[in-house]
Amino acid sequence: MMDFITTLGPWKWIILGAILLGLELAAPGAFMMWLGLSAILVGVLSFLWSDLSWQWQGVAFAVFAVASIPLWRRFAHNVEPAEDRPFLNRRTEEMVGKTFTLDKPIVDGAGTIRVGDTVWRVSGPDCGAGSRVRIARVDGANLVVETA
Numbered sequence: 001m002m003d004f005i006t007t008l009g010p011w012k013w014i015i016l017g018a019i020l021l022g023l024e025l026a027a028p029g030a031f032m033m034w035l036g037l038s039a040i041l042v043g044v045l046s047f048l049w050s051d052l053s054w055q056w057q058g059v060a061f062a063v064f065a066v067a068s069i070p071l072w073r074r075f076a077h078n079v080e081p082a083e084d085r086p087f088l089n090r091r092t093e094e095m096v097g098k099t100f101t102l103d104k105p106i107v108d109g110a111g112t113i114r115v116g117d118t119v120w121r122v123s124g125p126d127c128g129a130g131s132r133v134r135i136a137r138v139d140g141a142n143l144v145v146e147t148a
Helices: 002-006 010-026 032-048 054-078
Strands: 099-107 110-115 118-123 132-139 142-147
Touching: 010 032, 032 054, 099 118
Parallel strands: 118 142
Antiparallel strands: 099 110, 099 132, 110 118, 132 142
């Protein structure tokens, strides 16, 4: 084992990096990718400086692996998936600001509106059936309304 470590050359680092990148493909999580890239970078450095000892190669790999953590965090936070339907699974938030007609009157702060084929529970000031109300905010599955 010691012979393997002391004879670390550029190709061994590049092969190790390729194996780590392959593991990342098999079990994605963006962890092995950075280790694989660090190993490949050490391999490239070993090509440039052929007299780089195995100790310095190990130190370089450790430094690159640790330095990749903030790079990964910065990259991961800047990438936001483009959403073609931003209110998917948040249907109630899409209705904020829209105006509807009361289906049933609001009595003691509770009533209903019909949106398409769905009846929604609303709360707000007492109003008669047929009154126009605007969705002010959402409280779970309950829509809080104000008179329009």
